Amino acid sequence: MVTGPRALLAQWTTVTPVIAVVLLALTWGRSLPGAVVALLTIVLAASVLAAVHHAEVVAHRVGEPFGSLVLAIAVTVIEVALIVTLMVDGGDKSATLARDTVFAAVMITCNGVVGLSLLVASLRHGTAVFNPEGTGAALATVATLATLSLVLPTFTTSAPGPEFSTVQLTFAAxxxxxxxxxxIATLTVRHRDYFLPITRQGEVITFEEHAHAPSSRTALTSLGMLGLALVGVVGLAKGVSPTIEDGVAAAGLHHAVVGVIIALLVLLPETIAAVRSARRDRVQTSLNLALGSAMASIGLTIPAVALASVWLTGPLVLGLGSIHMVLLALTVVVASLTVVPGRATPLQGGVHLVLFAAYLELAVNP
Structure with missing residues (x-):
């Protein structure tokens, strides 16, 4: 009989996604009492930890930057499905859901995850080191996507309000x-070395020397479990979302807070994985996860909601307000200054975290 902490972890992280999917099937589309919501929340949290474990197994097998790409795309694809599902169910009140959730994902990843990773790595190792070429390219892409999809709709005049016309939305998608x-082509083919972790002497780390990679069978099993865990995370997040919406309304908070909470839930696996990488002095992996998630959130969500708008009857509001545009602009400027040197101190991590805290405070008190 196999025993020990490693075997226990493998068993626990295999059973949890299955339980999550079973509970999701039993509770989908139903009005849930408080006790069931509490149970779903516990299973959701366990599924997040299981997803992180399986993502790290897959990442160890395929290596960087493919490992962080797998987790970013997997989370985002299911997040997009959640957004579209909520938009279909929500009617006109969900007109801003895609915008709020995507912008929340950008602020969480570019300030929350980046800031936390830099702070953890620099406090533990003195400074956080990473490759400015790859990180800068990712940041430039995120900034361009965010501006084209979330800023321009506020200023266009072809459609009333902060919305794109059909032609403009098609172009943005x-x-x-x-x-x-x-x-993706730059990350995986032509300039893969730009996105690999580096040593403090600036040398690229092409493989990990401290542990053997898992077998192909183990990696494929973890890939399947990762998919189940992420389905469970996002599906259960939808299950508890009515309770979240009721709580937000009862507290008198702006409806945009719902998008923030949903984004926080679905990005939790990536946040934990990024912090773990930062603790191991693999800050480039943390930044790949953060910026890759922001990029995937915009790059996949906007085309998906553009396609969904064919049958959705309500408006699709994508343009940010003035406060959020200021926060986005400040985030791009600060992130650029953080990336250029290729190393960061606790100060840079703290600056990003303060920006993230400002975003949360303004979401609650706009």
Whole structure:
């Protein structure tokens, strides 16, 4: 009989996604009492930890930057499905859901995850080191996608309000797909070494020496469990979302807070994985996860909601307000200054975290 902490972890992280999917099937589309919501929340949290474990197994097998790409795309694809599902169910009140959730994902990843990773790595190792070439390219792509998809609709005049016309929305969707495709090609084919972790002497780390990679069978099993865990995370997040919406309304908070909470839930696996990488002095992996998630969130969500708008009857509001545009602009400027040197101190991590705290405070008190 196999015993020990490692075997226990493997058993626990295998059973949890199955339980999550079973509970999701039993509770989908139903009005849930408080006790069931509490149970779903516990299973959701356990599924997040299981997803992180399986993502790290897959990442160890395929290596960087493919490992962080797998987790970013997997989370985002299911997040997009959640957004579209909520938009279909929500009617006119969900007109801003895609915008709020995507912008929340950008602020969480570019300030929360980046800031936390830099702070953890620099406190533990003195400074956080990473490759400015790859990180800068990712940041430039995120900034361009965010501006084209979330800023321009506020200033266009072809449609009333902060909305795109059909032609403009089509252009934004195609541009998002093209830019994201170019980034994936750069990340995985032509300039893969730009996105690999580096040593403090600036040398690229092409493989990990401290542990043997898992077998192909183990990696494929973890890939399947990762998919189940992420389905469970996002599906259970939808299950508890009515309770979240009721709580937000009862507290008198702006409806945009719902998008923030949903984004926080679905990005939790990536946040934990990024912090773990930062603790191991693999800050480039943390930044790949953070910026890759922001990019995938925009690059996949905008085309998906553009396609969904064909049958959705309500408006699709994508344009940010003035406060959020200021926060986005400040985030791009600060992130650029953080990336250029290729190393960061606790100060840079703290600056990003303060920006993230400001975003949360303004979401609650706009």
């Amino acid at each position: 195609l541009s998002s797909l093209v830019l994201y495709g170019l980034f």
